[in-house]
Amino acid sequence: MEKILIDAFKVKQPIGTFFCGVIDAAKLKEITYSDIRRLEKSEGRELDDFIGIQRPLSETRRKSIEKYIKGPEATFPNSVIISINENNVDWDEEEKKLIIKYESESKKRKIAKILDGQHRVSGFNEENLTFFDDNDQETNFGLLVTIFVEADLSTQANIFATVNLAQTKVNRSLVYDLESLARSRSPEKTCHDIAVLLNKEKGPFYRRIKRLGVATKGVKNELLTQASFVQNILKLMTHDATADRNYYLGKEKGGEKSRLYKLEKTSYDDAYKYPFRASFLNSKDSVIASNINNFFSAVEKLWPNAWSKENKNSSLNKTIGFIALARILKRIMQQFFTVDGIDDSKIYDEEEFLEILDGGVLDEADFENLDATSKSTRMIYNMILENLLLDEDEE
Template identity: 50%
Template sequence: MIKCFLNRVDKMTYSVTFDAIKVSQPVGDFYCGVMKASDVTRISEADVRKIQHDDVGKYLGIQRELKPDRVKKISFYIKGIDATFPSSIILSINEENVSWDESSKSITLTSNEGEDDKIASILDGQHRLAGFNESNFEFENPDGSTSPFQLLVTIFVGADVSTQAGIFATVNLAQTKVNKSLVYDLQALAEARSPERTCHDIAVILNAEVKSPFYRSIKRLGVATPGVKGEFLTQATFVENVVKLISPDPKADRDHFLAESKFWRKNELSHLDRASLEKHFFRKAFIKDKDEVIASNLLNFFDAVRQKWPIAWSKGEKRSSLNKAIGFNALVRVFKDLYKIENSSFEWDKVISCERFLDHLSKCELDDQFFLELDPTSRSSKVIYDSIKKYYG
């Protein structure tokens, strides 16, 4: 149950009531419930003013500056077909603004006469909340109706600044960033088609095929596979490079196919103009569910690379910069150039042979030693690309 009402006073007073549960832990009592995203954003703020003169607050930086790029990405994510925030927004509210009804197990949050609605300080979730606005407070259901986006909230009442700082540190400083390769590996479990899932599937195939230049060379979970030696490329590096050949907006494509399965409707895919297809030349193959076209072209090109530089590409050669992420990044750029040369008419299903790729690479006078002597730093990726390109560009 969520009730929201406004009382007319000298300044509008805002009040919201919702079901909640009371939780007792060593830190003290707090309350958990469900609120509309619109209500949470209305009553809360990252109130730096409350703590900027407090040494604890200044030292821990309880409220961090919002990152516009991150807020923009979250706002876009909220509009997705399967957007979700399963973890709580954590708020701190003064006792005078909170009323707990033990009999009905409900909590009421109210702004006092003469004060604005911002009665809650955000301890965790400020970027998530900043991503909400009038365009995404509601979402569409499969039957076409709309529902308010709801959020789990955890409310600490009357917590002093040092307690707030401790909660902030516990929630944020102990978090472990999820390995990107693991995230891409989990794409295999997705029901809907997506550029990331396609690239993951291709990585798995090329990693498992004995004759592949990537045979047992891709770290599926981003870390070394037990019992396998010499893996030189993470799945994240592979997927993030190849997905750029398919889509300028992987999430929008994923939402398209997810909408088909969830809403039983077909939306028009975007970025099908010639300029987009010339840049993302595997886009049509992906849309037509012909992933083998993508895999075959990649297999043939990197087989040509292996034949041209067998030592530098070898998984056992640790000195090489070619068989590392920087080398792979550069080689994908070379692949794009050569594919366009061989397929100037941009036939979506054309597969370039290993021999044709090798014809181009054979003109390059660089030998294996060049890659063994090149420092494996991030800037070396451009050096590799430029050094190869001058022989065909």
């Protein structure tokens, strides 16, 4: 009989007794499986049966978690919840050890059913089961685990439903706001800092951005969430904010971590594709902030009523308009680069942006009463794009 020993403690709650402990991710991955909820045809019955309790595994989410695990600050402080048959478990009360046992390698894979945490477990592979700690020692990735022994299917389903229904999705604006506390440089931190700066300074974004994604007491008509601002400016700065963040964080930590992460997308073509990238990579955040401010100042000057916070009928001053304008900003910056070359220190003034924006075709009324949908975002973008005074050779 093969065995895995886990340091654990016993917990008693109304649902029953269970165990909490620590196990290496590699070992947990070896003994667990997910019971996906699906339809199964029953013999002699008119109705199909639903079996299993888990949601289908999302490949997109799995890849995202796999990438996250490789980061220098990966953490899973919440436990993976599993259920094990009592025949596969012994409890050593004196040593406080939970003993997971199995007869053979062939039966090892089906010992523990995952009740919560299937995506976390699926994100581990041969490349991320270990990491280098602060002493540059290769260390196994440990996971907290909650183990229910001989829980019936009804109890398993209740645990899954309770855990997942009780979860509240974290406000993305709050997540970006917390980037201000980060020790190292990152695209999200830069975009957050710019959002805060522009929101408090007199200009096109003055008291217009909802910090933390909720209305500020005493401030009216904050039409743009911090998350919307950050997410759309990020697209002008980076292809992968997480990869950039990992690079700067690894560099700050030093040692082996500083060699694990490389800075990507640093060519001329990348600087053209992401117009704020060169400035970001050279720590010239004030240049980025100034160009954003001057562009939107030109928008406000050209279409003052449509950009006004007080205009409830306008779509230009809302999220769909901002998304379209961020894309237009990218287009104009690329036009500048085509003519002048890429200069990470160059600040274009309001009049330079206005000269390209003002094609003399659009009327402010064209931005009114559009539905708040992605289709309207494309419509606004195309309307403004057709109004731009670009070089004839430009598309």
